[in-house]
Amino acid sequence: MSTARGARARARIEVTAAIKDEARRQLAAEGAAKLSLRAVARELGMVSSALYRYFPSRDDLLTALIIDAYDSLGGAAESAHAEVAAAGPRERWNAVCVAARRWALDHPHEYALIYGSPVPGYVAPQETVPSASRVGLLLIGVVRDAYRDKGVARTPLPAGLKTEARRMAADLAPDLPPEVVVALVASWAQLYGLIGFELFGQFNRVVEDREPFFRHAVERLAHDVGLVYPEPDGTPGGPHSA
Amino acid sequence: MSTARGARARARIEVTAAIKDEARRQLAAEGAAKLSLRAVARELGMVSSALYRYFPSRDDLLTALIIDAYDSLGGAAESAHAEVAAAGPRERWNAVCVAARRWALDHPHEYALIYGSPVPGYVAPQETVPSASRVGLLLIGVVRDAYRDKGVARTPLPAGLKTEARRMAADLAPDLPPEVVVALVASWAQLYGLIGFELFGQFNRVVEDREPFFRHAVERLAHDVGLVYPEPDGTPGGPHSA
DNA sequence: CAAAAACGAGAGCACCGCTCTTGCATTGGA
């Protein structure tokens, strides 16, 4: 009968989910390096070899967790962005960045899994790309809207970067000027520098009150992509205008 | 006799160095996760348990490698800086940043060891601090010289960051204004965001021609800390002045 | 010169990822 086929399939889905859940538990508790297939199987009351029916190797299980982590981070950023979707570009930019930091602090091991050093010999499979792009797409969208609405400040590119900048723009956001796309990609990487340094202890004994520090740094990243501060008198100025 | 005591001590130093060399070899070849004490011992023709006379645990060996890596990176940056020590602040800033990237690309696994996700459950021992600070001290020195010479551009701090900024300045560079110290620390983290994204594959299919991209991003970091472009007419302008 | 410390070697423990075989349950086609 139709449910008969569904029985196996449903069971498979459930067991797969249970494995991922338990693996995620261990990942959150101990980190990726201590995630053990045998321990997962033990905790689920099955024998370790049975687990290989669901994930052909430890790396495959990790890949599944990586995709879930990207989606979790992307979802958190999208939710935060949705709450301020009607606000100005700076508020939206800040919301996405702050949400990314928040998620990283709440899920340190999962963050390390996706943005820390890749597991040696491990190369991210193609199927992670869509999930991995969600935060970036959000930031591109914010800048695109600002650009269409009022335009954004631009910093001229050196001659040696213009060709590559055009190529990047054509790939990522053909409707945005190359200068802006370059600034966006750089800010994107720099954002994760800020988050990673806090998360991985590089700020220990250097930055103590990290939330305002991060918010300020993110504001300055917003300048860098051309989202300007409103001047005290209400006149929009260039970024970092002295 | 005096050499008798020295015989053991010298042998110990040599064996310790040999262990670290072989470990570094394996680290560079396969990454930290695949660094195996047994493999190191095997390669050195000793039994694995003997290795514990020199390093009480795998983590201790890794810590030694981390310190060496920090020193190697710091030394590379200092050499690069020394070659342009007489040049202007921007040249010096760029030289340090470019050298850090170069070192990272040349020693990816060692870079991952020190700036990637920390080994789970591993906290950097206090003795790593001096070696880890060398690049940062270099950057502080560049900005300090520029500040003493001609001053640097400043970006005002939000109210909520002023106290922490003063504390940071007092710790890191009491002679520099808090705004500048904040920008310095942020740029420092952002620099490693740029390097890490390139190294860990986040720029795959996004940035292809990475050298000019990096140089441009680093120039903009220089602005952020107040090292301004000379304007076409020779008048120094504010950073990112439109 | 004797006691103490350092050292190398070996056996062994508990764990790991992964493979292979065996037997049972479910499933889908004749």
Place this chain on the structure above:
DNA sequence: TCCAATGCAAGAGCGGTGCTCTCGTTTTTG
């Protein structure tokens, strides 16, 4: 409806890991 094919759990086993402990031997020290 029955049967062959498939899916699956279980167990044993291989080669590897970090680490501990013991046991002689060598070197250093008082």
